[in-house]
Amino acid sequence: MDRSTIDYLTVGDGAEGSIKRGRTRDSLYLKATLQFANEPKSREIRVRNLSEGGMMAEFDRVVPSGTPVIVDVRGVGEVPGRVAWCAEGRAGISFDAPVDPKRARKRVGTGTTTPDYAKPSVR
Numbered sequence: 549m550d551r552s553t554i555d556y557l558t559v560g561d562g563a564e565g566s567i568k569r570g571r572t573r574d575s576l577y578l579k580a581t582l583q584f585a586n587e588p589k590s591r592e593i594r595v596r597n598l599s600e601g602g603m604m605a606e607f608d609r610v611v612p613s614g615t616p617v618i619v620d621v622r623g624v625g626e627v628p629g630r631v632a633w634c635a636e637g638r639a640g641i642s643f644d645a646p647v648d649p650k651r652a653r654k655r656v657g658t659g660t661t662t663p664d665y666a667k668p669s670v671r
Contacts, residue, residue: 578621621652630644
């Protein structure tokens with residue numbers, strides 16, 4: 549099996565359960581929304597790290613691995629995926645298709661002028 553076949557997970561240092569990831573993760577702290585496929589309402593979550601193949605997030609419940617989700621990350625948009633692992637307070641989400649994680653760090657506004665309400669009052 550060549551490296552491209554297993555580019556997202558490789559065996560670690562030999563210790564049981566050790567895993568090294570081939571994709572880099574971008575550590576960050578931002579809010580996103582997550583919707584479980586079987587629920588109509590989305591919930592706010594905190595994204596702790598993001599890569600092209602998935603993310604680690606904090607949210608308030610434990611769900612089974614394989615649960616389908618849709619995550620809406622600012623700058624990236626809605627991304628379908630599945631829960632890869634879940635423990636109390638945190639979960640790994642594996643995306644169905646790769647994303648560009650750098651888009652989450654781009655500025656939201658692209659205006660060329662500062663609105664009056666954001667300018668300091670000068671007398």
